[in-house]
Amino acid sequence: xxxxxxxxxxxxxxxxxxxxxxxxxxxxxxxxxxxxxxxxxxxxxxxxxxxxxxxxxxxxxxxxxxxxxxxxxxxxxxxxxxxxxxxxxxxxxxxxxxxxxxxxxxxxxxxxxxxxxxxxxxx
Numbered sequence: 001x002x003x004x005x006x007x008x009x010x011x012x013x014x015x016x017x018x019x020x021x022x023x024x025x026x027x028x029x030x031x032x033x034x035x036x037x038x039x040x041x042x043x044x045x046x047x048x049x050x051x052x053x054x055x056x057x058x059x060x061x062x063x064x065x066x067x068x069x070x071x072x073x074x075x076x077x078x079x080x081x082x083x084x085x086x087x088x089x090x091x092x093x094x095x096x097x098x099x100x101x102x103x104x105x106x107x108x109x110x111x112x113x114x115x116x117x118x119x120x121x122x123x
Contacts, residue, residue, distance in 0.1 A: 004030040005121055006047065010040035010056040010068065011084070020055065023110045024117075037063035044072060051079065053117055058085040058094070069098040080120035084108070 007029045011017040017033055024031045032047065034040035037060040044051060054072060058065035069081050077099075086106035096103060102116050 004028050005052040005117075006030045006032070006050050007117065008040065008043055008047065008051055008054045008056075009033045010035075010037065010054070010060065010065065012036055012057065012060050016057070019110075020113075024114065027114055029117075036061045037065060037068045040068055041071060044076075048076060048079075053080045053082070053120060055082045055084060055113070055117065058083055066094045066098045069100045073099040080117075082113070082116060082120065084113070 007024055009017060009020045009024070009031060010033070011020065012035050014035070017035060021031050021033050032043055034043050037056075040054075040056060040060075041063070044054070056065040056068050060068070065083060069083060072079055072081055080101045081099075083100040083103045084106060085103065101120055104113060104116065
């Protein structure tokens with residue numbers, strides 16, 4: 001039996017972070033989370049050998065999600081990253097520039113986000 005995919009979710013909105021963690025755990029993912037960009041980067045370093053995918057908000061305290069994506073993609077280009085945003089076109093362009101694998105606008109449906117994650121895991 002294959003181990004569950006390990007997912008890091010980074011979001012500073014407690015309700016969003018909690019809902020995403022709960023949903024992905026119910027779908028069989030091994031979920032870890034961070035509420036800001038710096039903690040997210042620390043977790044990435046600690047879990048880099050086991051981490052399969054990252055979902056990060058673009059607007060975060062300490063260091064932006066765009067910066068997190070850029071750092072991750074420079075160090076671990078093979079690690080899939082989904083950017084989530086409620087800020088419209090400008091952050092979406094920044095996320096693409098930072099090399100996010102996918103950008104999803106809030107509000108999104110959880111099954112759509114999970115399908116996107118699953119699709120990135122199998123490529």
